[in-house]
Amino acid sequence: MSANTNPKQKALVIILIILGVVFTAFFGMRALRAFKKFDGHRPPPHGKVETDVELIREWMTIPFISHTYHVPDKIIFEALGISPSENHEKSLEDINTEFFPDNAGYVLDVVKKTILAHQPPPLPDSAPTTDVPPTAAPVP
């Protein structure tokens, strides 16, 4: 850098370079970690009914979970012992705060268990084989 360069500009460029290095290192590591989660992970087939309850989050509503996991919302509301009419727009977190304030994570836990207990049976990956095993020819 030239001696007649404005010191403020010089400082700005140094800050830019330092920020660039910090951002690259910080977000680069996080991006790499996020990318590793993709490893071997393919998009789910279209129309697949979700079965992994670990994907349930506290911001979700019960009708949304019911729709995603194909379990009637009535069953989930019953498991929690609350009325569907006044609570269908509330997130799991809001329901927990309102009805079970001393038991953090209770609603999420009950919803996961209820979904696991009431999920429709998984569809087979392929149609069952109709081949009949060969049998011995009848002896005349």
Next chain:
Amino acid sequence: MSEFLLTQIINFGTPLVGFILFLGALGLPVGASVVVIAAGAFGQQGILDIPTAAVYGLIGALIGDTLSFGMGYYAKDAVQKRLGNSPAWKNATGGFQKNAGLAVFFTRWLITAVAIPTNLIAGSSGYKYSHFISYDIAGEILWIGLYGGLGYLFGSEWELVSDFLSNFGGLILGIVLFGFGIQQALKWQKTKQG
């Protein structure tokens, strides 16, 4: 913030997607990219109508971008009065005008963290609105199509995509800052030698 908004999108549907992207384009920390990815996933799950969500989202983002460009535009006189005679400002605005189209386009979908400063600088540096909006539309369509499309593809596993893209954007921003800083340093070095 994002989580509260996701619950509301489930409840109120596509108009809210447009409103959130509008707020995001004004600089409010609403997690607009997360919302676009989630909206794509909700579309795949049959919660939102994808074309309607995309149109609402695009309109919201474009109105927000136009307003933030306008803020820069109306602050132009004050900025000129304060910095107009500074060679650094003249240099910076000249450099911006040369690459403004690319800056607007790439900050819509790749380096979204600096979209608002770009809008403000574009407005205050006298960049033509017709040029701004053309690059803006192209960038926002790509943003909604790419991020929403990945959300659609991954469905209920959209958080994987969101986690990667948000960090990837930060990584690109870091590389750009570093590259720009080095470029400036080399320029000064050349001037010194010449």
